[in-house]
Amino acid sequence: MSDVCRLCRTPSALQQSHIVSEFFHKEMYDDKHRFLVLSSSPERKEMKLQKGVREKLLCRDCEQLLSPWERYANEVLHGATRSRTAMVGNKLLLRDLDYAKTRLCFLSLLWRMSISSYYLFNEVRIGKKHEERIRQMLLNADAGEPDDYGFLCFAPLINGSELGPGILQPDSVRLDGHRLYRCLIGGMLYVFFVTSHKVPDVVKSHFLQRDGSWVIITEDVLRIDFLRDAIFRIGQAICERGG
Numbered sequence: 317m318s319d320v321c322r323l324c325r326t327p328s329a330l331q332q333s334h335i336v337s338e339f340f341h342k343e344m345y346d347d348k349h350r351f352l353v354l355s356s357s358p359e360r361k362e363m364k365l366q367k368g369v370r371e372k373l374l375c376r377d378c379e380q381l382l383s384p385w386e387r388y389a390n391e392v393l394h395g396a397t398r399s400r401t402a403m404v405g406n407k408l409l410l411r412d413l414d415y416a417k418t419r420l421c422f423l424s425l426l427w428r429m430s431i432s433s434y435y436l437f438n439e440v441r442i443g444k445k446h447e448e449r450i451r452q453m454l455l456n457a458d459a460g461e462p463d464d465y466g467f468l469c470f471a472p473l474i475n476g477s478e479l480g481p482g483i484l485q486p487d488s489v490r491l492d493g494h495r496l497y498r499c500l501i502g503g504m505l506y507v508f509f510v511t512s513h514k515v516p517d518v519v520k521s522h523f524l525q526r527d528g529s530w531v532i533i534t535e536d537v538l539r540i541d542f543l544r545d546a547i548f549r550i551g552q553a554i555c556e557r558g559g
Contacts, residue, residue, distance in 0.1 A: 319372065321374050321375035321378055322373045322374060322451075323373075323374050323378040323381070323451060323454060324375060324378050328375035329375070330374065331373075331374055331375065331376055331379050332370040332371070333370060333371060333373040333374040333379060333428070334370050335369045335370065335429060335432045335434060335437060336369065336425060336428075336483075336501055337390070337421070337425065369432070369434050371432055373428065373431065373432075381454070381455075382420075382421075384417065385417045385418075385420040385421040386421055386424075388414055388418065392410075393504075406533065406535060407533055408471065408531070408532040408533075408534060409529060409530075409531055409532075410529065410530045410531075410532060411528060412528050413524065413528040413529070415526050415527075416457065416459040418530070419459035419460070419524055420453075420454060420457065420459050422467055422508075423453060423459075423460075425506075426440070426450065426465060426497065426510075427447060427450040429497075429499070430447055431447060436485055437486060439485070439486055439487045439488045440486050440499075442495075442497070442510045443510075446465070446510055450465065462520060462524060462526060463509070463515050463520050463523060465508060465509065465510060466508075466509050466515060466524075467506055467507060467509065467523065467524070468507040468509075468522050468533065469504060469505070469506055469530070469532045469533070470504065470505040470506075470507070470532070470533045470534070470535055470540060471503075471504060471505075471532050471533070472503070472504075472536070472537045472540060472543055473534055473536050473537065478503060483500060483501050484499070484500035484543075486498060486499035487499075489542075493511070493513050494509055494515065495509075495510045496509060497510065498542045500542070
């Protein structure tokens with residue numbers, strides 16, 4: 317039995333493809349290899365999963381295409397591949413990253429969330445034009461320019477300490493004519509810009525750069541709208557359920 321791969325569009329037996337790469341979940345598993353998915357929607361209860369969300373999306377060859385990019389990002393984020401770092405105020409500067417592998421890993425994350433039919437990613441709908449453009453970039457291993465679907469990374473803090481592992485349902489907002497998609501995964505907040513307008517230079521300077529540098533912004537959770545509002549909604553939902 318075969319279907320059509322969403323990346324190469326070739327008829328093939330499809331794999332159970334992760335929407336969010338498995339390495340993002342690594343730090344979130346409990347002793348029973350489960351992790352908690354929080355929803356800000358009162359209609360949906362929190363749920364525990366033993367594997368990351370998967371769908372039949374990609375053929376085996378396309379899974380292999382994405383694998384080295386995911387493996388590299390995993391090594392960087394979990395310390396196996398060391399990059400030079402420097403702390404400047406509330407910003408952590410990463411240096412010597414592999415620009416193409418890192419960019420392609422995060423572009424594949426955005427693309428898979430958008431094409432997924434799983435409810436967790438319902439608000440990540442970047443549109444057919446952008447899906448097709450990113451599909452071509454992935455297929456051709458073309459990382460593009462820093463502001464081609466650029467993304468910010470925040471390291472949220474609670475009382476000066478890391479937020480810790482967690483995943484929160486992504487959302488979509490419009491800001492100054494730009495469409496932004498925000499997702500908390502593995503305790504890190506990623507904000508993707510999907511826009512046809514020029515991104516301000518001050519924002520663009522915090523995207524991953526071609527020289528392999530990337531500014532990670534550390535900030536208290538209560539100063540990050542997405543997290544502050546989500547904490548309020550989740551607390552409100554728990555109270556309404558009587559939990």
